[in-house]
Amino acid sequence: MPTVLTFEHPLNERTRTFLRLEHLFERFDHFAPQPEDWATRAALESLIEIVAITARADVRNELLKELERTLETLRRIASRPGVDPGALERVLSDLERSRNTILAIDGPIGQIAREDDFLKGVAQRNSIPGGSCSFDLPQLHHWLLQPPEQRQQRLADWLVDLRPAHQAIALTLSLVRASAPPRQAMAEAGFYQEALESQVPPQLVRIGVDASSGLYPEVSGHKNRFSIRFMTIESEERPAQTSDDIPFRLTCCLF
Template identity: 55%
Template sequence: MIFEHPLNERIRTLLRLEHLFGQLDHFVPQPSPWAARAAIGALLEIADIVACADVRNELLKELDRHIAILNRLAHQRGVDPGMLADVVGNLEAAVADLQEVSGSLGRRAREDDFLKTILHRVSIPGGTCSFDLPHFHSWLLQPPDVRQAGFTGWLSDLRPASAAIQLVLSLIRTSARPQSMLAGRGLFQEALDPQVPLQMLCIGLDPAACVYPEISGHHNRFNIRFMHAWPDGRSTPCQEDIPFNLTCCVL
């Protein structure tokens, strides 16, 4: 199993959005009203994030940075020109798709009166039940294709961002090879070269070990403390040596 830790605010935001888009894409196709509720929740969180952060410009900067890095690799030995051209083409297409979105990302969801009504109630425990939001209850009981049409409209100006996030994070994750490491008595520390800014750490663990990492880090150093995850929900620091795979994603 893989645990990821962002090392800057841009990647932190992209990982959160990837998580929410994954939740959304899991629940939207399902016919159950409960799945539609979960999808609405993810959609509202996405709309909130893109409203607070300048996600489009951050994505465009990240895409342009990747294009510039890959173009510098074009004449290096061992680089497949055809594959490189395909990747750069995909990045340029993602830039064009984001630039074609009129207005701000998530505007259709944020300005929708129906979703605004739900948003005002989601912070209240149980606040979206049928007697609080009869309109929402009625919508949830509509045929699945009616709900699908609603999601299609609300997501129309968010899909280019979702595709760009998947592309950027895929390139970052594959920018380095995992290395076998050992955390002595459950603790691992390493200094970083400030001239080579890392984007993200990926920690690979054997699921059978029933441990998880608590990661803290910045541009100079990172620390990993491994914790035992017990069946009753408790966690305690590992005192034994823990083997793991570490990927320091640079691109």
């Protein structure tokens, strides 16, 4: 079986925000358990970016809207033939639990970390290249020299009101990704375009490419249509669209 590389592209702002937060939470969870101070630095930088996104976007309300919409969709299909009542009930229970946890958060998501003076100082210097050096932030340098367990506990404390958002985003995106089966498509001369149903546009497109092809997709799109260009990387040259016909797997995800 050939190895298939999967690429994703969001088709609305809500999904774009969720994917970015998913990426940052995964990066945080990779580095936070590691004892080295450089890993703690990487986890801290991920946390600061999570806080920045949640400060700009009303993630709490966006999540609640998406969870409510998904609950309504699933309740409508409960009586359809072929629906597994047990599996549906488990998903509904997970969604309701996630919604109730978000509702129980007192204040905006990420407020604990956002109002922490230590994190504020790190975030301000972090925007400067090399600005988190020990002489710039001696308090950070001192904190990084503390035992790993102490640093990890502090990281966990900052995420208390962010973890429910992480769990809700993971649940929402898992349902979106599983909402449709992949289909075979062909990009003629490396280009593919598809119009979308304007009333119920997909939230996400997933593209599967044979790893041995040496190609990657560049996607542009919005709620009405999307296009894909398959690009090749030649050494010491700018990427260029391939002139070959490229078979690939396409999934238009809508839940």
